[in-house]
Amino acid sequence: MKTNESSFHRFVEIVKILHKYHIEKGMDPVKFRHILEDLGPTFVKIGQIMSTRQDMFSQRYCEELTKLRSNVAPLPYETILEILRENYHKPPLEIFESIDEVPLGSASIAQVHKAVLRDGNPVVLKIQRPGIYKEMESDVNLIRKAIKVLNVSETLSSVVDLNMVLDEFWSTAKQEMNFHHEANNAKRFKEIYKDTAYINAPSIYETYTSNLVLAMEYIGGEEIDDSLALDQQDYDRKEIARKLAYNYVNQIIEVGFFHADPHSGNLRVDQGQIVWIDFGMMGELSIRDRDLMRQGIEALANRDTNLLVETILTLGVCQKEIDYSKFTVEIDRFMNQYVNQSLVDINLPKMIQDMFAICHRYSIMLPKGISMLARSLVTFEGTIKALDPMTNIMEIVSMYRNDLLDIDWAKQLKKTTLKVLDAANKSLDLPITLDAVLKAVQKGQIKVNLNLLGSEAPIANLDRMINRIVVCVLIAALLMGSSIICTTNMKPKVLGIPLIGFLGFMIAFGMSLWLFVKMLFLHQKNKPF
Incomplete structure (x- = not known):
């Protein structure tokens, strides 16, 4: 009964906030950001996820939503100790020699504290806020009800499909709230680059890690955007920038498992190594997606508009019928804008935004991994520029260009052989299939709906x-x-x-x-x- 009463009050609060901004009179990016901020941490997180989907939302909305901040008031130290006591089933100071009272950071889902184990090793404890899972689950259900009550879907239909956003948010949030998932990401990343001398990631203390508490190695050193500290330590910022860019391109092109939040706060320089931290948000590209990306780069290099159009339409999902001829003209105009420039001269953030703007206009939704990558590249470009303004990530991409355009003849032969065998099998079934179709036509069981674009x-x-x-x-x-x-x-x-x-x-x-x-x-x- 108490839960229902609490949900009702929260529902009324959500409705009041939506009504306060008169959403029935329309929506603009600033108003939308203010609504999310007033609705609280759950919806701030939703907005942050929306800002990464330039294929689904216009550039104006994505840029405005990047201004959202998830910093919230920290939990009292006594609450932190109580959470740790419930998690470890013993007083936390029996496990840790000390726990800093002042948090290193406090966000909507978790709070981070530095601690020292009994053996003297410093660690970082990422502690989930109590009840955050139920709170977010309740908020998601309530906002769906509010959408129906106020007909928000109709008001925002030209801007955003809120139900789709909520589905993606809840899927992502559940992963972030399972700290075993983040721990596995960190271990996987560390294993991949264990032989790369200049790249590192914090080790995970599995004994002290659960769904609600993540214990990892404390990384000292300098923040990667602290130019003064790096210079005082005699680090070559240009070398760091080039190595960092090379590693990030490698994550995308070679590995297909990349850090999806590469801002400077998630990077440190410690003992001559670039250390990636916070693996709660990682992107993954399937072999198919990487092959299609390779095909897209080949199309750009060869100025093949038709191949690029085919690649985009294969990679994405068309939410509505598109005018193929107009879409081809737009892609051709896009290519003419960039193909005459060398890779080094290309403005990467602008090129990505132009491409996603075209996809948005034609309601082409790209895979989650691709949209995460696009936003990550824009963020990463800013990180590199802060570290060394003269370093261009496209220089690093150009180093990979020959590898991307090289033909893997063994792979190509295998693919062709499989296609030939598949075609042979289908050709044997063709007479039977054709006979079945003709019989269905005679019986009036087949109806053909022919829609010619531009007719x-x-x-x-x-x-x-x-x-x-x-x-x-x-x-x-x-x-x-x-x-x-x-x-x-x-x-x-x-x-x-x-x-x-x-x-x-x-x-x-x-x-x-x-x-x-x-x-x-x-x-x-x-x-x-």
Whole structure:
């Protein structure tokens, strides 16, 4: 009963906030950001996820939502100790020699504290806020109800599909709230780059890690955007920037498992190594997606518009019917803007935003991994520029270009062989399939709906032509019928001509005159018949 009462009060609060901003009068990016901020941490997180989906939302909204901040008031130290006591089933100071009272950071889902184990090793404890899972689950359910009550879906239909956003948010949030998932990401990343001397990640203390508490190695050193500290330690910032960029391109192209939040706060330089931290948000690209990305780069390099169009449409999902010819023209214009530039001269963030703007206009939704990558690259470009303004990530991409465009003949031969075998098998089934189709057609069980893009104007002209032919046939029929009637002595007569025949001639004359005027004058104004 208490839970229902709490949910009702929260529901009323959500409705009041939505009503406060008069969403029925329309929406703009700033208003939308303010609504999410007022709704609290759950919705701030939703907005942050939305800001990464430039294929789903316009650039204006994505840029505005990047201003959202998830920093919240820290939990009291006593609450932190209580959470740890419940998690470890013993007083936390029996496990840790000390736990810093002041947190290193406090966000919507978790709070981070530095601690020292009994063996003297410093660690970082990421502690989940109590009840956050139920709170977010309740908020997601309540916002769905609020959407229905206020018809928000209709108001925002041209801006955002809120139900789709909520589904993606809840899926992502559940992963972030399972700290075993983040721990596995960190261990996987560390294993991948264990032989790379200049890349590292914190070790995970599995004994002290659970769904609600993540214990990892404490990383000292310097923040990667602290230029003064790096210079004082005699680090070469240009070298760090190039190695960092090379590693990130490697994560994307070679590994297909990349850090999806590469801002400077998640990178440190410690003992000559670049250390990645916070693996709660990682992107993954399937082999198919990477092959299609390779195909897209090949299309750009060869100025093959049709191949690039094919790649985008294969990679994405069209939410509505698109005008293929117009889409091809837009992609061709996009290519002409960038193909004449060297890779080094290309403005990566602008190129990504231009491509996603086109996808957004045509309602082409790209896979989650690709959209995460696009936003991550924009963030990473800013991180690199803060570290060393002269380093360009596209220089590093150019180093991979030859590898990307090289043909793997063994792989190509295998793919071709499989296609040939598949075609052979299907050709054996073709007569049987064709026979079944013909029988279905005879029985009226098949209905074909043919929709030709760009056919509206020709069909309209054909319709007008048929209308005119029908009128001409009617005129001819009236003339012939009236002529036959005029050869009889049918009464009454007008001017010695049977009245019905006379009326038939007059109607045929009127229709002929009307058709003549229609064809001669109104057709020039392109009016329908």
